[in-house]
Amino acid sequence: MAGKLRILPLGGLGEIGKNMLVLEYEGRIVVVDTGLRFPAPDQLGIDLVLPDFSYLRDRADDIDAIFITHGHEDHIGALPYVLRELGTSPPIFGGPLTMAMARSKIDEHKIKDMTIRYVRPGDKVSAGPFSVEPVKLAHSIPDSFAYALTCDLGTILVTGDYKFDQTPVDGIPADVARLAELGRKGVLLLCGDSTNADRPGWSLSESLVGPELEQTFARCSGRIVVTSFASNIHRVQQVVDAAEKLGRKVALVGRSMRKNVNIGRQLGHIHVPEGMLVEPREIEDFPDHKLVIVSTGSQGEPLSALRRMAHGNHPHVKLREGDTVVFSATPVPGNERAVNDTIDRLYHIGADVITPRDAPIHASGHGYAEELKLMLNLTDPRYVMPVHGDYKRIKLHGQLAEAVGIDPESIFSADNGIPLEIDENGASLGEPEQAGMIFVDGVDIGDIEDVALRDRRMLSADGIFIVVATVSEQNGRSVAEPELIFRGVPAVEEQDQFMVDLRGAVIGSLARSAKEDIREIDLIQSHLHDDVAAFVYKKLRRRPMILPVVVEV
C-alpha cells in the first residue's frame, strides 16, 4: 500500500519568478529549485524577493535533498538564503554548470559545509523515498534538466524550463526518447513550464539567431555593443562566431558576463579562439570597425554595464554617434520600463539601437504551445499541474493539456502554498500552507509587512521634514505660520535662511492650491508634498521623506 504524496509549490505560480517546488512522501521532503525574483518598481528599497519558505524552515530535518534544474536566478537565486536559514545542509544536486554557479553564490555568502553533487543525464540518485533521474532538455543556458522523481506511488516529472530545439547550439537536443520511455512506463504527474503557453506554434531555434546576428553586424560600420543575458552562453558563442566571421574582435564587459564566460570556457560550453578577446581597458584605443563589445544590461538593470554606458559613466566604454547597440534579448515582464529608458538614453547619446522587433536576433528559451503539447503527449501523464507562469499562462497550459486529451478533472491549476495531494484513490488540492514573499534588503531578510524597509532607507539617507499647515475652510488660504519639523536632514539648522525660504515655499504652494480652488485635503497635501520635495531637492540635492499635514480651521 503506497502512501500519500504531496506536491507543494512555494513559488512560481501566479508569477514569473522565484520557483520552488516541495515534494513530500511519507514525511520526507525533496525540494526542486530555490529561485528568486527581482523587485517590482514599486518595491523601493528592496533588493531581492524570495519565496516565503517558512514551511521548509519548520521541516528542515525532513529535507533529504535539493535539486536545481538549471542556473537561472529564478531557479537558483534563493539557494544561499535557504541554506543559511535552514540550519541543516541537505545535499544539493545539479548539472556541472548549474553547480558551478551555485558554488560561486554560496562562496559569495561565505557559507561553509555544503554538499554539492554533480548529476548528469542518465544518472539515478536516491534521495529519501525518491529515486531521481535528470533528463536533458534544451533551454537558454547549458545543463538544463528535467527531473523524474520516482516513489512507490509513481513518477513525478518536473520539467524545469525547456524548449524542444531541434538544432541547439551545442548539438545535444532534448532527450525525447527518454521522455517517451518514461511516458510509456507511466508518469503520475507532470509539473511543466507554462512561460510561453500563450504563444502559438513552435519557438525559434537558437541556432537561427547566429546568422541573423551576423547579417545585422555586417550592416554596422562603427562599434557594435551586443547585450544579452550573461548566462546565455550559447548566445555569447554565436556573437563570438559572428564577430570572427566579420573580422572583429570581442570585448566582454560586465562582471557577470566575464564570470559566466569564464565558467563556460572551463566547462567546455563556449569556445573562444586564441587572441580573440580584447581587454575592457583597451576598448577606447581599438579601431571601431574591428570590435564587438558583449555587455550585461539587456534588462535595464540599474548597475549593469550597458545602463552605465547609456548614462555616460562606464569606466571603459564611452558610447557616441556611429555605435550600434544590439539587444539580443527581450525584456522579462516587469523590466519593460527600465529597458525603454535605457534605449532612449542610447538614442540621446547618438547611438543606433537594434532590438528583436527589427530583426530575429533573439530566440526564447521557453517552448511555445505546440512544444508544451509535445511534452504532454510524450510523457502522457495521469495528472498535470502547470507551473512557472502567471495565472493566465497556467490556465492556458491547462487548456493545452485538455486539447491533447487529458481529463479536465486531472488538471490542477494550483497556487503558491496550495498542495496537490495524491494517493492510490486519486488526487485533490489540499489545505493551504504558508507561502508568499519575503524581501531581502542588503543582506537582511525582512517580512512581508516590512514596507518599512523603504521608509527606513529614505530616513537613514536623507532624514524627514514634517510640514504642518493650517488653512481656512472658506477659501483654502494659509491662516497661520506653517510649522516645520525636521530630523536627520543633513546640513540644515533651525535658524538657516533655508528654513525661511522653505516656509515661503509652503505658503506659496498653499496659495496656488487656493487659487486653483483645490479644497480636498488629500489633494492639497499631495501638492504640498511635491512642491516641498522639489524645493528641498533644488536647494539641498537631497530627497528626505516629506510628511505634509494640512489642518482646516
Ligand SMILES: [Zn+2]
Ligand atoms: Zn530558465
Ligand SMILES: [Zn+2]
Ligand atoms: Zn525560469
